[in-house]
Amino acid sequence: MATWILNGLVWNEATGETELKHIRIAEGIIAEIADASAGQPDTNGHETVDANGKLVSAGFIDMHVHLREPGFEHKEDIASGTRSAAAGGFTTIACMPNTRPVTDTAETVRFILDRTAETGIVNVLPYAAITKNELGRELTDFASLKEAGAIGFTDDGVGVQNAQMMKDAMNLAASMDMPVIAHCEDDSLVVGAAVTEGKFAAANGLKGIPNESEAIHVGRDILLAEATGVHYHVCHVSTEQSVRLIRHAKQFGIKVTAEVCPHHLILSDEDIPGMDANWKMNPPLRTPRDVQAVIEGLEDGTLDIIVTDHAPHSAEEKARGMMLAPFGITGFETAFPLLYTKFVRTGKWTLGFLLKRMTSDPARVFRLASGVLKVGAIADITIVDLEQEREVNPDSFISKGKNTPFGGWKLYGWPAATFVNGKLVWSE
Ligand SMILES: NC(=O)N[C@@H](CC(=O)O)C(=O)O
Ligand SMILES: [Zn+2]
Numbered sequence: 001m002a003t004w005i006l007n008g009l010v011w012n013e014a015t016g017e018t019e020l021k022h023i024r025i026a027e028g029i030i031a032e033i034a035d036a037s038a039g040q041p042d043t044n045g046h047e048t049v050d051a052n053g054k055l056v057s058a059g060f061i062d063m064h065v066h067l068r069e070p071g072f073e074h075k076e077d078i079a080s081g082t083r084s085a086a087a088g089g090f091t092t093i094a095c096m097p098n099t100r101p102v103t104d105t106a107e108t109v110r111f112i113l114d115r116t117a118e119t120g121i122v123n124v125l126p127y128a129a130i131t132k133n134e135l136g137r138e139l140t141d142f143a144s145l146k147e148a149g150a151i152g153f154t155d156d157g158v159g160v161q162n163a164q165m166m167k168d169a170m171n172l173a174a175s176m177d178m179p180v181i182a183h184c185e186d187d188s189l190v191v192g193a194a195v196t197e198g199k200f201a202a203a204n205g206l207k208g209i210p211n212e213s214e215a216i217h218v219g220r221d222i223l224l225a226e227a228t229g230v231h232y233h234v235c236h237v238s239t240e241q242s243v244r245l246i247r248h249a250k251q252f253g254i255k256v257t258a259e260v261c262p263h264h265l266i267l268s269d270e271d272i273p274g275m276d277a278n279w280k281m282n283p284p285l286r287t288p289r290d291v292q293a294v295i296e297g298l299e300d301g302t303l304d305i306i307v308t309d310h311a312p313h314s315a316e317e318k319a320r321g322m323m324l325a326p327f328g329i330t331g332f333e334t335a336f337p338l339l340y341t342k343f344v345r346t347g348k349w350t351l352g353f354l355l356k357r358m359t360s361d362p363a364r365v366f367r368l369a370s371g372v373l374k375v376g377a378i379a380d381i382t383i384v385d386l387e388q389e390r391e392v393n394p395d396s397f398i399s400k401g402k403n404t405p406f407g408g409w410k411l412y413g414w415p416a417a418t419f420v421n422g423k424l425v426w427s428e
């Protein structure tokens, strides 16, 4: 039996227009994309889903997320995290290794893949740690981690402080054609700060996290990437200086790619309403000048992809206040509506630009088979309602994490249904 998605608006890259199509899915693959102008196809005996003129896109890909399992299931687990992802239109997500235990052995990588097979509803690609326990002291066993299914190495949550350790990691990763993904943060430049250096910190008498703490690692690592030839990917770029360094490195043909999060594209430190930990994440919200720089970086291709850095924490943990609460905000269920409303509905970006940065660009950067809507492709598909305005209500998030600064925002672009491997895994 096949499934037909009828009357879907499909973005056409070549013309820059959306066109009404019928899509037939068979055996998990897109078997046919037919012009709706040619009339209704024969759907006899097949399952049908009427998209009713809603956007139909390749499923979104999120290459930076925290699913918290194993070890922090009170924040999120693979079941809740993948459901939250599906509700955000994501069909493939790559999860960070700052779990408990840290994902630093083949056994834990396999655990994540097994749990995903048992309880997950979207594709989950695990990253493994660069160093044992993410302590920066000793490299993990890259070969066995790759063999177990890890797709790259990262100590996300902390920066690799020692340059030689990072260089060794890059050499090893390069020798097995694996990417190194870096959380860029120099600990000697950040001690006990919760927000960026800037107006909010100054107004509240707080110490701030300086931009250099991020950019100094970006600069160091670009030099190491050049020396080792590794594919180096920069996590959650938040500063004007990092954008500048990455732009320069790309001009030299160094194999560097980078990601940016919705919150760093939309919010600055000047938007923080008060000492509320829902506005606390790492890297922190930066100054308006940095926000402008990351937007320009994404627009000119310096920054390749959009990721959420979905980082759920419990209400209890976030209630500890700005100084003591953990860093991180949830991201899956607001990412597309935020970006669509702020950048596409306002005419700043085309719909195609946003879709590309969330589908085919992450697929290109990480060499994934998904991310395109075409005949013969895997049927990972998202249906999105571009017309209905709705308010962000954290209490109704599927994620266990309700920690978001976007509660109450009125947005367009809400996902309505998500297909993974041709199967409807979520609908509103
Ligand atoms: N981004 C965050 O603020 N927090 C992340 C860690 C990280 O991405 O560095 C987390 O694990 O909670
Ligand atoms: Zn990080």
Ligand SMILES: [Zn+2]
Binding pocket: 064, 065, 066, 096, 156, 157, 309, 311
């Ligand atoms: Zn992260």
